[in-house]
Amino acid sequence: EVQVLESGGGLVQPGGSLRLSCAASGFTFNKYPMSWVRQAPGKGLEWVSLIGSSVIGSRGGNTHYAESVKGRFTISRDNSKNTLYLQMNSLRVEDTAVYYCAKCGGGNAFDSWGQGTLVTVSS
Amino acid sequence: DIQLTQSPSFLSASVGDRVTITCRASQGISSYLAWYQQKPGKAPKLLIYSASTLQSGVPSRFSGSGSGTEFTLTISSLQPEDFATYYCQQLNSYPLTFGGGTKVEIK
DSSP states (O other), X not given: OOEEEEEOOXXXXXXXXXXXXXXXXXXXXXXXXXXXXXXXXXXXXXXXXXXXXXXXXXXXXXXXXXXXXXXXXXEEXXXXXXXXXXXXXXXXXXGOEEEEEEEEOGGGOEEEEOOOEEEEEOO | OOOEEEEOSEEEEOTTOOEEEEEEESSOOXXXXXXXXXXXXXXXXXXXXXXXXXXXTOOTTEEEEEETXXXXXXXXXOOGGGOSXXXXXXXXXXXXXXXXXXXXXXX
């Protein structure tokens, strides 16, 4: 069974940093692009970042970011640990959201999602 | 960036109704469109990808159509478990974007 499980959320002050992790199981992790999507309280879905697959090496492929997080967030993967990461720096109040990890499947759509981890940026 | 406009944003319907949700893209995206269902407090669930391909395990009452700039999600006979919020997403180009969502509620 395909599973992705996020961790690392919590309360952080504006300007602070946090690293989210997503542990994957039940599929060949290094063959699939992975993504982060967030949802602010009571709002819709917002795509955050995506990292391509990488069969060669352990660190993953091309990376892409939403304009709202570019230069502050860094996506990475460790294929040897079947884990996806999101390093979030210079956090803002508007980054408060549930952050979901998702696996890319057919048509590069997001076919498996975690349960989400809540990030709250507040003083 | 490609904007996706969903309509309606809110829909009230009864069990057994045929429901259609529209997603319009600000520029052509071929068939690079997906549809998701989200229930309160839960993660989104993929229903349709490549505009019209039903994801494995999704009931056949869900269908998708369209290409270019106009797409539709149809639920042929609404069931109690279908009351949820539905989102479209374009996968044609970065940044990837979602529509604003359509909330389907019980009439």
